[in-house]
Amino acid sequence: MKTTYQVDERGYYGDFGGAYIPEMLYPNVEELRTRYLEIMKEESFQKEFKQLLKDYVGRPTPLYFAEGFSKKYNTKIYLKREDLCHTGAHKVNNTIGQILMAKKLGKTRVIAETGAGQHGVATATVCALMGIECVVYMGEIDIARQAPNVARMKMLGATVVPAKSGSRTLKDATNEAIRDWINNPVNTHYIIGSVVGPHPYPDMVARFQSVISEEVKIQLKEKEGRENPDYVVACVGGGSNAAGLFYHYLDNEDVGIIAVEAAGEGVLSGKSAATSALGKEGIIHGSKTLLMQTEDGQITEPYSISAGLDYPGVGPMHANLFRTGRGEFISVTDKDAMDAGLVLSKLEGIIPAIETAHALAIFETRKFKEDDVVVINLSGRGDKDLNTYIEHFNL
Amino acid sequence: MNRINQKLQESQKLLSIYFTAGYPEIEDTARIIEALEKSGADMIEIGLPFSDPLADGPTIQQSSEAALRNGMTTNKLFSQIVNIRKTVNIPLIIMGYFNPILQYGVEKFCQKCKETGIDGLIIPDLPVEEYKTHYQEIFEKYDLIPVFLITPQTSEERIRFIDDVSNGFIYMVSSASVTGGTTGFGDEQMDYFKRISNLDLKTPTIVGFGISSAASFKQATEFSKGAIIGSAFIKHLSHHGVDKISEFVKVLR
Numbered sequence: 105m106k107t108t109y110q111v112d113e114r115g116y117y118g119d120f121g122g123a124y125i126p127e128m129l130y131p132n133v134e135e136l137r138t139r140y141l142e143i144m145k146e147e148s149f150q151k152e153f154k155q156l157l158k159d160y161v162g163r164p165t166p167l168y169f170a171e172g173f174s175k176k177y178n179t180k181i182y183l184k185r186e187d188l189c190h191t192g193a194h195k196v197n198n199t200i201g202q203i204l205m206a207k208k209l210g211k212t213r214v215i216a217e218t219g220a221g222q223h224g225v226a227t228a229t230v231c232a233l234m235g236i237e238c239v240v241y242m243g244e245i246d247i248a249r250q251a252p253n254v255a256r257m258k259m260l261g262a263t264v265v266p267a268k269s270g271s272r273t274l275k276d277a278t279n280e281a282i283r284d285w286i287n288n289p290v291n292t293h294y295i296i297g298s299v300v301g302p303h304p305y306p307d308m309v310a311r312f313q314s315v316i317s318e319e320v321k322i323q324l325k326e327k328e329g330r331e332n333p334d335y336v337v338a339c340v341g342g343g344s345n346a347a348g349l350f351y352h353y354l355d356n357e358d359v360g361i362i363a364v365e366a367a368g369e370g371v372l373s374g375k376s377a378a379t380s381a382l383g384k385e386g387i388i389h390g391s392k393t394l395l396m397q398t399e400d401g402q403i404t405e406p407y408s409i410s411a412g413l414d415y416p417g418v419g420p421m422h423a424n425l426f427r428t429g430r431g432e433f434i435s436v437t438d439k440d441a442m443d444a445g446l447v448l449s450k451l452e453g454i455i456p457a458i459e460t461a462h463a464l465a466i467f468e469t470r471k472f473k474e475d476d477v478v479v480i481n482l483s484g485r486g487d488k489d490l491n492t493y494i495e496h497f498n499l
Numbered sequence: 500m501n502r503i504n505q506k507l508q509e510s511q512k513l514l515s516i517y518f519t520a521g522y523p524e525i526e527d528t529a530r531i532i533e534a535l536e537k538s539g540a541d542m543i544e545i546g547l548p549f550s551d552p553l554a555d556g557p558t559i560q561q562s563s564e565a566a567l568r569n570g571m572t573t574n575k576l577f578s579q580i581v582n583i584r585k586t587v588n589i590p591l592i593i594m595g596y597f598n599p600i601l602q603y604g605v606e607k608f609c610q611k612c613k614e615t616g617i618d619g620l621i622i623p624d625l626p627v628e629e630y631k632t633h634y635q636e637i638f639e640k641y642d643l644i645p646v647f648l649i650t651p652q653t654s655e656e657r658i659r660f661i662d663d664v665s666n667g668f669i670y671m672v673s674s675a676s677v678t679g680g681t682t683g684f685g686d687e688q689m690d691y692f693k694r695i696s697n698l699d700l701k702t703p704t705i706v707g708f709g710i711s712s713a714a715s716f717k718q719a720t721e722f723s724k725g726a727i728i729g730s731a732f733i734k735h736l737s738h739h740g741v742d743k744i745s746e747f748v749k750v751l752r
Contacts, residue, residue, distance in 0.1 A: 387596075
């Protein structure tokens with residue numbers, strides 16, 4: 105049998121995945137598990153999903169040949185311009201899909217977790233569009249450092265609830281969202297923002313994001329005369345933009361997969377979010393995957409300058425890509441990522457999100473052949489990160 | 500016979516008390532167990548603290564955080580109760596999330612439980628299917644009783660499946676909530692307790708979540724074998740300390 109890196113029937117990617125959830129969540133997750141594929145296949149669902157991606161999100165996003173950036177690194181680099189999506193990042197592909205899913209399931213209330221606020225904004229946006237009540241959990245510390253996104257969510261009509269437990273950041277916001285779902289099992293849908301959480305979330309989110317690689321195949325064919333690049337490159341926190349870019353290439357081993365994690369101040373500095381390097385197999389947010397934890401199994405707080413990569417786990421798809429060696433994992437420090445963000449801004453006139461800048465930074469050390477075709481997911485724009493750029497470069 | 504099964508054969512309604520190991524003070528564990536037995540509790544759940552307790556409300560979250568700050572670990576817990584069977588005979592259950600147990604090693608953890616005289620385990624985020632496929636043999640080898648949860652949303656088919664896999668009691672979560680939510684029960688919950696009672700399961704049920712007083716204990720046990728008190732006891736410990744445990748337990752029935 106051919107090796108597959110897709111999810112299996114039990115919700116596992118190799119050793120990783122599954123649904124390690126308290127019984128209180130079982131009916132919700134089971135309802136989703138038994139229905140998500142059938143709903144996604146419905147013609148009416150597909151029609152509405154595609155229409156909204158086109159007219160509301162602005163898809164297809166361009167596949168842009170970055171000439172100046174390519175010249176600098178002496179290889180052929182294409183940027184998949186997810187930064188041009190409505191709300192400024194790929195996150196909205198998933199929230200559009202999940203809000204339609206919520207409607208099909210008859211849910212009248214939506215909850216979400218958010219770290220930096222991008223997924224919260226993307227969720228609040230689609231809830232405003234559909235007229236559905238929206239509650240976003242956000243760590244108390246993140247609320248303080250991401251005021252503009254909190255304001256955006258409020259303008260969009262969402263209620264932002266501070267997560268005051270634990271370390272008061274993304275992982276705790278996720279815990280609070282899960283607790284809310286336990287308390288509201290009947291009318292509420294939980295829109296998870298990444299390829300994490302209990303099965304079927306990692307697969308469902310990956311499928312909604314897979315539009316990215318679906319488009320790349322068509323666009324690359326037009327530009328290069330072939331569907332397959334030599335490499336696909338994306339940054340990985342939980343891993344949703346990476347899952348979207350890798351999706352249609354997972355089982356095609358002619359295409360190299362490169363996942364870029366946040367090393368923070370250095371993998372061994374104690375302030376890092378490089379889960380593949382520092383994580384061990386365990387359970388986080390209902391999924392068996394690699395996660396950063398103490399010897400005693402307590403989940404530890406990661407660090408990265410980029411809030412979107414600041415997650416102690418990684419999606420089970422990526423954990424499997426790492427363990428099997430199908431994916432090449434590279435970690436990039438805060439400083440190198442910030443420098444790469446500046447390089448792209450100057451050479452291409454595109455200010456990337458700091459998350460994305462991590463993926464751009466690999467070209468300083470990872471060399472490619474001159475005729476290699478490398479597609480990077482430019483997952484988000486840098487507007488939200490302006491303050492961090494200003495402070496870092498004294499702009 | 501396992502101490503839990505022995506206790507379930509007694510005629511009275513069972514009062515089970517939950518506390519978080521390492522809270523309020525790191526070395527309180529054995530003291531709390533001894534005081535609970537002496538005060539008339541029937542069963543004890545020892546909470547193994549976890550950084551991310553998904554199914555718990557603020558009270559148990561805070562006691563868990565405090566316990567971890569105090570330096571609580573899995574090894575520490577086992578060392579604190581290594582001699583506990585010299586002083587108490589009450590059934591002891593460890594309640595902990597799966598990740599710390601997985602890191603310790605499930606078999607090693609179960610072996611350690613057997614050595615120290617633990618009678619059962621509640622692992623809220625270990626689904627019954629995973630248990631059955633991967634861990635049932637280990638539990639049986641070390642004579643540990645697995646306790647599974649059901650909720651008002653659990654289907655009858657699934658309840659029967661859980662009943663089939665269970666060999667101690669079923670933990671009946673009183674309402675759709677995390678721990679320490681509402682207290683007391685309305686018609687909806689009473690109907691649910693009655694509905695489950697009418698299923699004539701082979702496994703007795705014990706109600707948890709939302710019990711904090713003699714009145715709610717009485718209501719919860721009208722159609723079940725017993726009830727579990729957690730958050731209310733943690734609050735009592737926070738306010739009155741370990742010395743006043745009997746005052747809390749004695750007024751419950």
